[in-house]
Amino acid sequence: MELIVGNKNYSSWSLRGWLMLAAFNLDFKDTRLLLHTDTFYRELEKLGVAGKVPVLLDGDLTVWDSLAICEYVSETYLDGRGWPVDKAARAEARAVANEMHSGFMALRSEMPMNCRAKRRIEPSAAAMQDVARIDAIWSGLRARFADQGPWLFGEFSIADVMFAPVASRFETYGIEVSDLSRTYMAAVLNHSAMQEWIEAGKRESEIVESDEVGIDV
Numbered sequence: 722m723e724l725i726v727g728n729k730n731y732s733s734w735s736l737r738g739w740l741m742l743a744a745f746n747l748d749f750k751d752t753r754l755l756l757h758t759d760t761f762y763r764e765l766e767k768l769g770v771a772g773k774v775p776v777l778l779d780g781d782l783t784v785w786d787s788l789a790i791c792e793y794v795s796e797t798y799l800d801g802r803g804w805p806v807d808k809a810a811r812a813e814a815r816a817v818a819n820e821m822h823s824g825f826m827a828l829r830s831e832m833p834m835n836c837r838a839k840r841r842i843e844p845s846a847a848a849m850q851d852v853a854r855i856d857a858i859w860s861g862l863r864a865r866f867a868d869q870g871p872w873l874f875g876e877f878s879i880a881d882v883m884f885a886p887v888a889s890r891f892e893t894y895g896i897e898v899s900d901l902s903r904t905y906m907a908a909v910l911n912h913s914a915m916q917e918w919i920e921a922g923k924r925e926s927e928i929v930e931s932d933e934v935g936i937d938v
Contacts, residue, residue: 729925818880
């Protein structure tokens with residue numbers, strides 16, 4: 722498999738596709754295209770996709786959109802293990818993963834992913850409402866599934882993949898969350914695959930000005 726990604730420092734959606742493959746120890750290579758360049762759009766246009774990353778190439782098949790990639794990988798290579806085994810937990814995991822996929826627009830806008838930075842910002846009320854909702858999801862699930870493992874539903878799942886960039890954002894901007902959520906954040910950020918991605922992002926030199934927000938600390 723080949724996964725086409727953007728700048729690792731900035732591309733939260735690329736991280737999701739990449740983490741799904743790396744965390745489950747699947748064999749793949751990643752190809753990085755620099756965001757917002759002519760080459761970026763030209764190469765994606767050749768693939769006939771939506772002009773966004775990540776894009777997964779598996780033989781003759783092309784899959785785009787992070788959540789679609791996660792679903793495909795889970796079905797094709799993991800016998801469905803990308804989701805919890807329990808039916809009720811699986812349904813809830815899909816619900817929170819899709820909530821992340823389609824929501825939290827204020828947080829996304831005001832707190833772009835930036836692995837290299839330590840910044841402070843003044844979040845809007847809407848962004849803080851997003852933070853509170855995510856904190857409630859994380860802490861609530863960790864309280865319920867703590868005896869089954871360190872992840873949202875005990876075992877590592879697509880739900881964790883979808884929220885991983887949020888842990889990075891909260892770390893970058895010094896966002897305060899509850900103790901249970903802070904422990905969960907530490908588990909995410911210390912995952913070996915996540916550490917590999919973060920270190921790769923820190924080694925990049927490209928600057929995307931629109932994602933360089935806040936005051937350095």
